[in-house]
Amino acid sequence: MKTCHKLLTLCLPIALVLSACQNKQVESVPTVVDNFIDVYQSINTNDLKTHIKILASDEFEGRLPTTVGEQKTLDYLLNEFKQLGYQPGNGDSYLQPVELIEMTANPNMTMTIGKNNFVYKESMMASTSREQAKVELKNSELVFVGYGVNAPEYDWNDYQGLDVKGKTVVILVNDPGFENPQGGKFEGKAMTYYGRWTYKYEEASRQGAQAAIIVHETKPASYGWSVVANSWSGPQYGLVSKNANADRVAVEGWLTTEAAQKVFTDAGLNFAEEKAKAIAAPYSKKLGLDVSVTVNNSFKKSISNNVIATLPGTEKPDEHIIFTAHWDHLGKDESKEGDQIYNGAHDNATGTAAALVMAKAYSELNIKPKRSTTFLIVTAEEQGLLGSKYYSEHPIIPLDKTVANINMDAMNILGKTKDVAVVGMGKSELENYLEKAAKRQGRYLVQESRPEAGGYYRSDHFSFAKQGVPALYAEGGDVPIDEATAKYRKRTNVIVRGCYHQVCDQFRENWDLSGIQQDVQLLFEVGYDLVTSDDWPKWKATSEFQRK
Numbered sequence: 278m279k280t281c282h283k284l285l286t287l288c289l290p291i292a293l294v295l296s297a298c299q300n301k302q303v304e305s306v307p308t309v310v311d312n313f314i315d316v317y318q319s320i321n322t323n324d325l326k327t328h329i330k331i332l333a334s335d336e337f338e339g340r341l342p343t344t345v346g347e348q349k350t351l352d353y354l355l356n357e358f359k360q361l362g363y364q365p366g367n368g369d370s371y372l373q374p375v376e377l378i379e380m381t382a383n384p385n386m387t388m389t390i391g392k393n394n395f396v397y398k399e400s401m402m403a404s405t406s407r408e409q410a411k412v413e414l415k416n417s418e419l420v421f422v423g424y425g426v427n428a429p430e431y432d433w434n435d436y437q438g439l440d441v442k443g444k445t446v447v448i449l450v451n452d453p454g455f456e457n458p459q460g461g462k463f464e465g466k467a468m469t470y471y472g473r474w475t476y477k478y479e480e481a482s483r484q485g486a487q488a489a490i491i492v493h494e495t496k497p498a499s500y501g502w503s504v505v506a507n508s509w510s511g512p513q514y515g516l517v518s519k520n521a522n523a524d525r526v527a528v529e530g531w532l533t534t535e536a537a538q539k540v541f542t543d544a545g546l547n548f549a550e551e552k553a554k555a556i557a558a559p560y561s562k563k564l565g566l567d568v569s570v571t572v573n574n575s576f577k578k579s580i581s582n583n584v585i586a587t588l589p590g591t592e593k594p595d596e597h598i599i600f601t602a603h604w605d606h607l608g609k610d611e612s613k614e615g616d617q618i619y620n621g622a623h624d625n626a627t628g629t630a631a632a633l634v635m636a637k638a639y640s641e642l643n644i645k646p647k648r649s650t651t652f653l654i655v656t657a658e659e660q661g662l663l664g665s666k667y668y669s670e671h672p673i674i675p676l677d678k679t680v681a682n683i684n685m686d687a688m689n690i691l692g693k694t695k696d697v698a699v700v701g702m703g704k705s706e707l708e709n710y711l712e713k714a715a716k717r718q719g720r721y722l723v724q725e726s727r728p729e730a731g732g733y734y735r736s737d738h739f740s741f742a743k744q745g746v747p748a749l750y751a752e753g754g755d756v757p758i759d760e761a762t763a764k765y766r767k768r769t770n771v772i773v774r775g776c777y778h779q780v781c782d783q784f785r786e787n788w789d790l791s792g793i794q795q796d797v798q799l800l801f802e803v804g805y806d807l808v809t810s811d812d813w814p815k816w817k818a819t820s821e822f823q824r825k
Contacts, residue, residue: 320634332630339619340606341609342657354584373583377579377581379577382573398506400533405525414488421446423448424451426452447532464819470821477489488527493532514661540564587649588650593649603629603659605657623773624782631688670744680814681749688792697754701734705748705816707747708749710803710806713806
């Protein structure tokens with residue numbers, strides 16, 4: 278098998294690969310022809326450890342965009358790529374500037390619907406993506422639009438025959454498949470993009486609505502109200518747009534379940550009954566009520582940077598495989614006593630370190646791949662995938678020349694696993710390459726443990742998927758390779774979960790990085806098979822993403 282893989286670089290037809298594996302004459306081909314296996318095996322935990330410790334050190338101050346921590350991070354990344362022989366990916370520069378806007382809504386607001394006044398953070402949230410100091414809804418007509426989904430491939434349109442221009446739409450969270458998994462629509466319990474809050478605001482904007490309010494429910498959202506209240510309050514980051522986001526709904530809001538029930542009762546309706554109708558089929562209903570709220574905003578603009586570096590292909594340098602990771606984290610909070618730095622060791626010094634180790638591996642191949650290998654280390658993921666979103670909307674490499682995207686985020690620090698968890702399983706043919714690489718390691722593919730949480734739509738690969746580029750996100754699964762790893766995993770997992778987005782997300786010397794090593798080797802092979810071939814992986818027919 279070792280020599281057989283080397284022959285792939287010599288362009289043997291795929292149909293001959295299996296027979297070649299059994300041919301002793303073929304097996305005698307000198308190993309110097311292609312050192313894939315040697316490079317594969319050279320991927321090691323020591324290199325990973327070095328990068329993680331440096332990137333997650335206090336010196337980098339939590340790697341918050343537009344701070345001293347960003348500059349230190351950029352300096353480190355650029356130095357590494359230069360030493361590995363990678364060329365600047367953006368003309369003569371390794372950087373792609375990303376203009377960010379920070380907007381903070383004044384929390385002193387109430388939302389009035391009918392006879393009810395709902396309080397900020399307690400029962401409602403409201404903000405705006407528009408670059409305006411003041412946005413006002415005044416007696417805006419409320420229309421319930423079910424799940425707010427317009428999905429032709431699922432024969433589902435909650436907006437069919439409905440004019441919501443200048444009105445406020447009320448929307449259920451998740452998609453109809455979650456609570457009707459046997460209904461044959463969408464992907465059952467597994468969330469599609471139509472279930473994400475981001476989509477719901479986008480679609481409401483496309484429909485011309487003045488505002489959009491999502492009803493929060495813990496199970497279909499996969500998180501409690503406190504996550505909404507904490508995440509949507511305080512500074513919110515976005516991308517600067519030419520039209521100041523004038524094409525977005527004026528107000529983007531949330532209501533608690535209890536608040537929504539009051540609204541429907543005032544409208545002479547039962548929330549549970551209306552929801553049941555929306556689950557069964559596309560549905561809308563005028564509520565006969567108006568909503569009013571004023572959002573006062575302060576905002577400022579700043580510049581951050583994506584890092585892009587390329588190893589040019591030998592035959593088709595204009596065709597690229599793009600590996601992504603995000604370099605940013607949450608910075609530091611000087612109001613805290615004691616430790617103030619959000620080091621972000623797991624999220625995402627591990628993914629950034631994995632990208633650097635993988636970049637080193639590609640640079641050490643004896644036979645350089647025919648296609649280009651590009652590493653895009655993006656900013657502002659923690660603020661809403663903003664760096665990757667900006668890149669996908671302003672691509673340096675044309676999207677029709679981007680063969681695939683492979684993403685690395687919060688890598689497996691829990692030790693080696695027998696399984697590989699595919700986030701968003703069943704979406705593209707990239708899983709065929711992943712399955713082949715997993716077999717080399719004696720592993721097998723499984724669906725992520727909680728597909729209803731919509732993990733596929735929460736990391737940087739998603740920005741590529743939205744533009745039609747097949748994108749893969751896979752990580753170590755839940756089945757430890759042996760009993761010792763199982764015991765270590767049980768101890769460590771408690772810390773990992775408790776330290777998510779906390780100052781205790783720090784590098785620990787007792788971390789078992791062999792799981793990251795295993796996954797870097799896995800994804801290295803997936804990328805290798807693509808940069809050395811002419812294949813163009815496709816989306817599965819049931820995917821909500823297709824090449825544009």
